[in-house]
Every structure is written in C-alpha cells, then in structure tokens.
Amino acid sequence: MDQYTLNLLVVGATFALYIGIAIWARAGSTSEFYAAGRGVHPVMNGMATGADWMSAASFISMAGLIAFGGYDSSAYLMGWTGGYVLLAMLLAPYLRKFGKFTVPEFIGDRFYSNTARMVAVVCLIVASVTYVIGQMTGVGVAFSRFLEVSNDTGLYIGAAIVFVYAVLGGMKGITYTQVAQYIVLITAYTIPAVFISLQLTGNPIPGLGLFSEHGATGQPLLQTLEATLKDLGFNAYTERNDTTLNMFLFTMSLMIGTAGLPHVIVRFFTVPRVADARSSAGWALVFIAILYLTAPAVGAMARLNIMTTMWPNGVSGEAVSLEDIQTKDELSWVRNWEVTGLLKFEDKNGDGQIQYYNDASADMQALATERGWQGNELTTFNRDILVLANPEIAGLPGWVLALVAAGGLAAALSTAAGLLLAISSAISHDLIKGAVNPNISERGELMAARIAMAIAIAVATYLGLNPPGFAAQTVALAFGIAAASLFPAILLGIFSKRINNKGAIAGMLAGLLVTVVYIFLHKGWFFIPDTNSFSDSDPLLLSIKSTSFGAVGALINFAVAYVVSNATEEPPEEIQDLVESIRIPKGAGAATGH
Known part of the structure; x- marks a missing residue:
C-alpha cells in the first residue's frame, strides 16, 4: 500500500471516529452544550483537558523551537507547564465552585457589572480568535503535505469536521471527541520518539535516551549534539543567549497567559463536584507530562539527525550531494518537504553539495573562505515541520508517518474546537442572553449557541485562508x-x-490596551515611521521582547485594579460574602469554634 493511501485511511478513520462520537454525544440542552451537563468523569476530563491544552503549538511547534533554540526555548516548557499548574491550583476548583458556564459570566457576577462582563467578552474573543488562526493554518499545512491537497482544501475539510462535532455536540461532543484526539496525538507523538531514541541510543525511553550514549560516537547524546553544533558554528545547545529579565518575563507571560486562556478554564466546569475539578486537574497534568517529558528529547534528536543528514561524515568530510538528495530513498524526506516550500536549499557555489552551517560565525567564515563555500545552502527549514518530518528523517515505517499526520491534525482540531466553543459561548450566553435578550428561552439560546459556533468556524476558516500580516505572532x-x-x-x-467593579474594568482595559499597543508598535503593525525596523532582538523597553510583555501588562492590570478599587467604594456586602464562600469550604472552622 502506498503512503498516500495509508495516510488517507488512517486520517479518514480518525475523522469517522470524531463524527461518530459527535452523533452519539449530541447536546440536547444548554447545560450539555456549555458544560457537558457537568457529568464528565475526572479521568476523562483530564484526558480531554490535555488534548484541549496541547495545541498544534505543543505537538508541532514546541520540539522545533527547542531543537533550534536550545536552552532559551526551555521557557516554553516551564511557562506552559507552570501555567497549567497555576490554573489547576489557583483558579479551577474555585471557578467550578462558583457554578457558572463561562469566564465572562463569572467576571460579570463577581464584579456585579454587565460592563465588566462585556469587557471580558471582548478580551476572550480577541484572545481566542488570534489563537485559533494558528490552529486552522496548521490543519491546512498538515493536509497539504500528507493528503496531497491544496492548503485551502485542507482548511475546508478541517473546518467541516469541526463543524460537525462542535455544532452538534457542543461541550459534550467536544469533550468525548477530545478524549479520542488525546489518544491519537499522544500515540502519534511518542511512538516515533521511541523508535528514534532506540536508533540513536538503544534506550526506548526518549527522556532517558537524551542522556544516554550516542551509538555512533560512544559519547552522551547531548555531548555529541554540542560538539556537532560547535563544529558547524552554531551556539551551544545548553548555552543561554537571552537576558535573565526577558526569560523571566517570557516564562511568566506564558504561565499566566496559559492560566487565563478561557477554553482551558471551561474544561473544569464540566465535572460534577469541586473535588472532581481538583482530581481532573491532577490527571490532566499526568497526561500532559507524557508529551512534555518527551519533547526535549524529540527536539535534540531531530536536530542531530538533520545535521548528520547534511554532513554524513561530519564537517571534516563532504556535505550531502544534490545527486544523493534526488536519488537516495533515505533522503526522500528532503524531496517531499521541498515540494511544500517549507524546506529549500540552493547550491550557491555550484559544487553539487549542500553546505549547512552558520555563515554568521567568524570561525566558519574563515573555513568557508578556505573551502570555497558561498554561504549556508540550506536556505529554509521551517521549524514547524520538525515533528511531522521526524519519522521520515529517521526512515520509520509508513504507518508511523500516517499516525503522525493524524496526530498533528488531532492536536490542531482539538484546540480549535475548544477555542471556538469559548467564542460561541461568550456570544450566545454572555452577549445575547446576558445583555441583548435576557428572557431568551433555553431552546432559543441553544440555537443561538449553534449559530454562533457556525459563524465562529466560518470566521476562523476565513482568517486561516487569509491570515493577517502578523499571523506568525498570533500565539504570542x-x-x-x-x-x-x-x-x-x-x-x-x-x-x-476589596476589588470592585470599577477597579476590575479599569484593570482589564489598561492591561489589554498597553499589551496590544506594545506588541503592535514592536512589530511595526501600526505603520508608524521607524517602527518597522524593530524586532524581538531590538526591544522597545529594556530587554523586554513583545512575546514577554504580557507579564508586564498583567502587573499594570493588578496595579490599576488595586488603586482604582481603593479609591472608590467597597463592593456590596453580599459580593464580599460570595467571595468568602468561594474560597472557604462550607462549615470550615466549626470544629474549633472559629
């Protein structure tokens, strides 16, 4: 069976599974559409949370970031994982105890203000729409490579699948679909990693293989990687290049950004009890850890494989030849990805070989002059292809490649569905029921939720087809x-x-505006003279990059909320009692008389 047919069968089977689950778990009430009827088992919810949280960024991009960023990119691991722990410990149980359906509903009730609720709706929609663009774009890329259709056609297919199980099932259908998607994505991620770890080190556990002896050199794999990078003029893998301030702020931005993402928070509204929210948080951390403990090994091993592909006999020998790339089966992955435009090479000096090295390094420039090289000839290597191409680079069986294709699509679709549900819930429950038509019937609200979901999918598909100029920075x-x-x-x-409605509204608006303005100025998206020259290596303020500014925006939010609240009246007594009831278990202190 050829690879295309195998890909089609495996991906098609997973899609059929998702649609079947959606039909079985069709939502029949607003409670089922928004919160799966609050009847999801903690283990199932933990698995669904893992799929919802581990987006295409985790499955497709993170290993590539680590592979090429080394130590500096460890902030992604610390920030995203730390953010989930922060969410599980500080927010999830209390929000479940509050008993509402959406994040804006909590903010509106807690701050006794419909204006606060609407501001939260705006923040939720802007954050979720920008995040979903990357997921839909990832769907198109995966389809175009593995199912040999155009990027646009791939997007339409992905949107149609999400439409069926999200519009039909709401949170109920999405939850059980995400359980299936987690199983698919974690299997697709770990099986190639096990194979590659065995190939390079003989150790079947990738996380341990990272510190085991490399079979070809007899040295620890990380030491082999460090030496190879040094030979080619690249920074050492374990060397830090970013400033301490920026790394700290970037990690914090990822942490509190993760904890504030509404599509993850609402997952904890689906369990029966507060204790189940805590339990499902623990299970989710276990399921997430499986991928996050594997990702560093995948990144390091893939980077080493790429360099040894380009230099089969080391930098002292000859680079891979154009003839080998065109003829050898083990190099077919280069030909396959070259077609997508995500990998490109150019024989600049006409010697029939592809020299891959850091041509900005002074030491390599001297070597290049000596050997007649004209610059790095692997001109494009999109880091997002790393996980998808890894099985091909390692020469793994065709069924593994098909599984990885299904896993990449599962990761993108699961998060896209969660984000789209958060958007549609904000529109139907918070905007329509909360402000426009408070007397809407349950049937009418359910219909509004489904229509809002369909519109959100259409908008997300359009943005995926026509991404804005800043699409590369949408996740940040x-x-x-x-x-x-x-x-x-x-x-x-x-x-x-003590925080009242005026403080909360002022804080949210201040944090939102300052952060958006900084990022847009930093990236030159306002088309203001002299700003288009700025980049993350040329920060506007101290050494703070645009991707790190969320933490500063949060501090501004906290400060403004505190100052405004203390300068105005206290919240009503019933609101203060509500806050206390959320934080302190009923009957606490009875045994001691306090």
Missing part, C-alpha cells in the same frame, strides 16, 4: 492578551474582597 498575542486582561481579573475576583 493571544497569550499576552489572556495574561494581561483575564488572568488578573479572575485571580483578584477569587482572592480579594
């Missing part, structure tokens, strides 16, 4: 917005009785 913008606007409001709403 989404995390920055969530960190600077929603997270402080939720945290203060749970743990401070």
